Amino acid sequence: MRRIKIFDTTLRDGEQSPGVALSPDEKVAIAKQLARLGVDVIEAGFPIASPGDFAAVRRIAEEVEGPTIAALARTAKADIERAAEAIEPAARRRIHTFIATSPVHMEKKLRMTPDEVVEKAVWAVKFARGFVDDVEFSAEDAGRSDPDFLVRIFGEAIAAGATTINIPDTVGYQVPWKFAELVGYIIENTPGADGVDWSVHTHDDLGMAVVNSLAAVRAGATQVECTINGIGERAGNASLEEVVMALYTRRDFFEAETGVNTRELYRTSQLVSRLTGMVVPPNKAIVGRNAFAHESGIHQDGVLKARETYEIMNAEIVGREAAVMVLGKHSGRHAFKKALAELGYEIGDEELKPLFARFKEIADRKKQVTTEDLIALVEDERTRAPEMFKLLDLQVHSGLALTPVATVKVKTPDDEVTEAATGDGPVDAVYKAISRAVGLSPTLERYRIEATTGGTEALGEVMVRLRQGSVVVTGRGIAPDIVESSARAYLDALNKLVSGVGAREAIEAP
Ligand SMILES: [Zn+2]
CATH class of the missing domain: 3.20.20.70 (Aldolase class I)
Structure with missing residues (x-):
C-alpha cells in the first residue's frame, strides 16, 4: 500500500x-x-x-x-x-x-x-x-x-x-x-x-x-x-x-x-x-443528505436482505450513523457533558456553564434535543462574536391581514434600547427594528434557514451574510423559534461587523 x-x-x-x-x-x-x-x-x-x-x-x-x-x-x-x-x-x-x-x-x-x-x-x-x-x-x-x-x-x-x-x-x-x-x-x-x-x-x-x-x-x-x-x-x-x-x-x-x-x-x-454557509447538495457523494438513502422499493428490499446488494460502503464508516442520542429537559449536567464528549467535544467547566444554560433553555421548549442539535449548539456557542449587542426581548405581531410589527429590546455597550418597526414580513420587521436599535444598517446579502433535524419541532438555524463597504460577515443563530433564530443570527453578524471580523481582499493564488 x-x-x-x-x-x-x-x-x-x-x-x-x-x-x-x-x-x-x-x-x-x-x-x-x-x-x-x-x-x-x-x-x-x-x-x-x-x-x-x-x-x-x-x-x-x-x-x-x-x-x-x-x-x-x-x-x-x-x-x-x-x-x-x-x-x-x-x-x-x-x-x-x-x-x-x-x-x-x-x-x-x-x-x-x-x-x-x-x-x-x-x-x-x-x-x-x-x-x-x-x-x-x-x-x-x-x-x-x-x-x-x-x-x-x-x-x-x-x-x-x-x-x-x-x-x-x-x-x-x-x-x-x-x-x-x-x-x-x-x-x-x-x-x-x-x-x-x-x-x-x-x-x-x-x-x-x-x-x-x-x-x-x-x-x-x-x-x-x-x-x-x-x-x-x-x-x-x-x-x-x-x-x-x-x-x-x-x-x-x-x-x-x-x-x-x-x-x-x-x-x-x-x-x-x-x-x-455553503450548502451541501442532497445528492453530493459521501456527505449529501441522500448519499446513503434508498428510495426504490427494490433497493430497499435488497438492502434489508443484505446491505451489500446496493451499498458499496457503510454509512457508519463516514461517521453518519453515530448512535442517536436524545436528551431532554430532565437531562442533567453530567449527561449533557457525557453526550458532548461522545461527540468528540472536550468541554471545560468554563465553557460548560453557558452551554448548559442554553441547552436547558432549548430543552424546556423542545421535547427532544438530538445529536444534530447539540453539534449546532456547541458550534454556535464557539463561533459567536463578543456580544457588544445582545437581544433582551423580542415581540412580533403578524398575520394574513396584518402588517408585521416587531419590537426589540437590545443591550448596547452603554444602554438598553427598545425600538419598533414594520416590515414586509416578521423577519424583515425584526431586522429593521434591530437596525434602528444599534444604529447600523448594513446590506443583507443572504439569508438562509435550515432545520437541524426533521419535524416541526426542530431547531431553526439561520445564517445571514451582511456587507458594509468592503467588509462581509456571516452570522448564525439557533433557537426553536425561527424569528428568534433570525434575530440572533442578525445580531451575531452585527457583533462581528463592529469587531471588524471577516474583512478580505482578493489576491490571485493557485
Ligand atoms: Zn486552487
Whole structure:
C-alpha cells in the first residue's frame, strides 16, 4: 500500500469561494476538526493577503496540534517572510510558494521570460528554506504549461531545496487521461524526483477535479490537495471526502491509503457547511443528505436482505450513523457533558456553564434535543462574536391581514434600547427594528434557514451574510423559534461587523 498524503486547503482555496468569509475563530474551529480528521497538512491561509488572514494562520499554528501547518506565499520576499512569521509557532510547518508557468500567465500576467520565472522560483525556494525545512513549490497553471518546462523548473526547485512539488490544474482544464500522462512524464523525467513528494491540486470547472486527482495518484502522485465538500474558487476544488473514500473503497485498485479517520468525515463536512454557509447538495457523494438513502422499493428490499446488494460502503464508516442520542429537559449536567464528549467535544467547566444554560433553555421548549442539535449548539456557542449587542426581548405581531410589527429590546455597550418597526414580513420587521436599535444598517446579502433535524419541532438555524463597504460577515443563530433564530443570527453578524471580523481582499493564488 502506498501512503498518500492529504493536504487540506479548505481554509485557503476553500475560503476563496465567492461569498465565503470566515473569522479567525471559525478557522481555528475548522482546523481543529481537520486535525481530528487526520489530514497530513492544513493549508491555513495566505498570510500576506490581509491582517485577518495572518492572524488566523498564526492562531492555527499556535493552537492546532498534529498536522503540518502550511502557509501560502508568492515568490516574493515580503510574502515568504510573512508566511514564515505566521507559522512560526507550529511544531511542523511548511511554506508553500508558487509562480505561474503557463505561456499565457508568464507573458500576460507576470510579463516575465521563462528564464526569469525559473530564477525567481529558485530564489524563493532557497529563501523559504532559510526559515523552514519543509518547502512546497507550485507551478501555477501547470495544467496548461509545457511539460518540458515543468521538468526544468521542478528540477531546479528540487535542487534549491523544495521537498514537495505541486502540479496544479489551476483552471480546471485537464482530463484524467492527459493529466495522468503529464504527472507520470514529470515524475519520470525530473532530476531528483525520488526524494520529494509529488502533489496535485485540481479544480472542478469541468466536473473532473476528483477524478483528475485520482488519475494522478495512479500515475505516481503522493499528495492530493483538496477541500471539504469540494468548496473553492469558481466550481471548487477536489472534494476531500470523495478522494479519501474512493481510495479507501477501491483500495484493491489504487493500492494506496491515507491517514484520514473516515469516521470524522461527515461531521467535518457539516461543520464546514455550517460555518461557510455553503450548502451541501442532497445528492453530493459521501456527505449529501441522500448519499446513503434508498428510495426504490427494490433497493430497499435488497438492502434489508443484505446491505451489500446496493451499498458499496457503510454509512457508519463516514461517521453518519453515530448512535442517536436524545436528551431532554430532565437531562442533567453530567449527561449533557457525557453526550458532548461522545461527540468528540472536550468541554471545560468554563465553557460548560453557558452551554448548559442554553441547552436547558432549548430543552424546556423542545421535547427532544438530538445529536444534530447539540453539534449546532456547541458550534454556535464557539463561533459567536463578543456580544457588544445582545437581544433582551423580542415581540412580533403578524398575520394574513396584518402588517408585521416587531419590537426589540437590545443591550448596547452603554444602554438598553427598545425600538419598533414594520416590515414586509416578521423577519424583515425584526431586522429593521434591530437596525434602528444599534444604529447600523448594513446590506443583507443572504439569508438562509435550515432545520437541524426533521419535524416541526426542530431547531431553526439561520445564517445571514451582511456587507458594509468592503467588509462581509456571516452570522448564525439557533433557537426553536425561527424569528428568534433570525434575530440572533442578525445580531451575531452585527457583533462581528463592529469587531471588524471577516474583512478580505482578493489576491490571485493557485
Ligand atoms: Zn486552487
